Amino acid sequence: MHLPVLVIASMLAATTIALDNGLMKTPPMGWLAWERFRCDIDCDNDPKNCISEKLFMDMADRLSEDGWRELGYVYVNIDDCWASKTRDEKGRLQADPKRFPGGIKKLARYVHDRGLKLGIYGDMGTYTCMGYPGTPLDKIKIDAQTFADWDVDMLKYDGCYSNETEQEKGYPLMSKALNATGRPIAYSCSWPAYQGGLPPKVNYTELGMICNLWRNYGDIQDSWDSVQSIIDWVFNNQDVLVPAAAPGMWNDPDMLIVGDFGLSMDQSRAQMALWAIMAAPLFVSNDLRTISSGAQNILQNKLAISINQDPLGIQGRRIVKEKSRIEVYLRPLSNNASALVFFSRRTDMPYRYKTSLGKLNFTTGIYKITDVFTYKTEVLKDSTDFVVSINPTGVVMWYLSAPAKLNPRLLFNHDKHQRPVHRDDEKNAIPLVFL
Ligand SMILES: *[C@@H]1O[C@H](CO)[C@@H](O)[C@H](O)[C@H]1NC(C)=O
Ligand SMILES: *[C@@H]1O[C@H](CO)[C@@H](O)[C@H](O)[C@H]1NC(C)=O
Ligand SMILES: *[C@@H]1O[C@H](CO)[C@@H](O)[C@H](O)[C@H]1NC(C)=O
Ligand SMILES: *[C@@H]1O[C@H](CO)[C@@H](O)[C@H](O)[C@H]1NC(C)=O
Ligand SMILES: *[C@@H]1O[C@H](CO)[C@@H](O)[C@H](O)[C@H]1NC(C)=O
Secondary structure, three states: OOOOHHHHHHHHHHHOOOOOOOOOOOOOEEEEOHHHHOOOOOOOOOOOOOOOHHHHHHHHHHHHHOOOHHHOOOEEEOOOOOEOOOOOOOOOOOEOOOOOOOHHHHHHHHHHHOOOEEEEEEEOOOEOOOOOEOOOHHHHHHHHHHHHHOOOOEEEEEOOOOOHHHHHHHHHHHHHHHHHOOOOOEEEEOHHHHHOOOOOOOOHHHHHHHOOEEEOOOOOOOOHHHHHHHHHHHHHOHHHHHHHOEOOEEEEOOOEOOOOOOOOHHHHHHHHHHHHHOOOOEEEOOOOOOOOHHHHHHHOOHHHHHHHOOOOOOOOEEEEEOOOOEEEEEEEOHHHOEEEEEEEOOOOOOEEEEEOOOOOOOOOOEEEEEEOOOOOEEEEEOOOOEEEEEOOOOEEEEEEOOOEOOOHHHHOOOOOOOOOOOHHHHHOOEEOOOO
């Protein structure tokens, strides 16, 4: 059995046409206000945390000074509750004058000066989800132009207070209107989330042609249950969702909540690992001013990020679901490399899971393996049984190089950081040292 890497890649190339704005050839990364800061508009009593220009300037400072930007986290994204309740005298949206005294254009300049990009939020209905002015059909052109005039780089277009007929017209129309401004503005569509996320209601071919990314399931909340429900939905529907993703067009399972209050460190690694497997946008929603170093290390893990950002842009799949509640996930990567995640849904104790790359249908050969969260490396033959110890609600994540031919010199290689793999090991399961 062989990894179907090349087959999948050529199928994608033949069938998908992405929105032609040149943006998001790899999944976007950045910070998004919603999950952590919601619609806190009480700047009198909670000035540090309310939705105001100060919050976004603080986050831009953190992204640019704490090592995030260099890793690709460049979007600073506003969500709902930024707008004034009324349009200006020319019918344009305007920011709340008290909370955004400098206006959005000035905030965009602040963000751009730090090598970052600014995202804004709108809604296809008469109102946004929190009751601010929406952008219904007759306001699409003027609002797209306003966002462009403000030098905004991305739009999240929500769907509250709109019906199906309006959405069918509005989402493509906004895509055209953004294009017509001449400014490349990445486009996030909440449309499929309002249609149940699945065909026949949702047409993923069309979405890929008009949006750079799309939310197809409910909002994430700050809990492990919420993370698990998203993982369940995405991988239960992987046959529909995997082919929909490609460079410039991504399924968006919603924000990373690593660094908030709901996840343990193991669960945080699990979210990061599975979001990388899903080729998901990596928008963190947390307080970058107070994040723990543990959470920061997980979000700044270079190998997990490089897996997420793989240029082939093939979304990964769940390939094993054991009765023991261990699951295995695989994402094919460029250069014939791949990523594997061993995920435990158990809640009792670390589980020792035994398998081999051969059983997971990897091509015959030997593989160099790097553990994503410990950076320990091993060399492993496809036929050799191994054991990974997976913490409850946690993961073990591997990056696997392309298979090399079975070559005795590689099996007994001289790199002293790698333990030689002996052919006798074929007979016995070897516990890997990164347990
Ligand atoms: C608008 O669409 C055309 C054709 O698809 C494309 O060539 C162009 O780059 C797009 N412009 C912007 C600003 O997105
Ligand atoms: C959707 O809303 C429009 C008004 O914008 C209305 O004319 C139409 O009947 C509604 N359609 C449905 C299916 O509710
Ligand atoms: C989906 O959208 C594409 C592009 O607009 C179109 O060609 C195709 O016929 C649609 N498929 C269905 C089932 O409606
Ligand atoms: C990937 O593997 C295939 C054979 O399975 C080989 O033809 C191809 O050259 C390899 N590509 C790279 C980049 O190693
Ligand atoms: C490996 O391939 C066999 C035969 O096609 C298939 O039945 C099995 O489910 C595959 N296993 C994995 C882990 O992909």
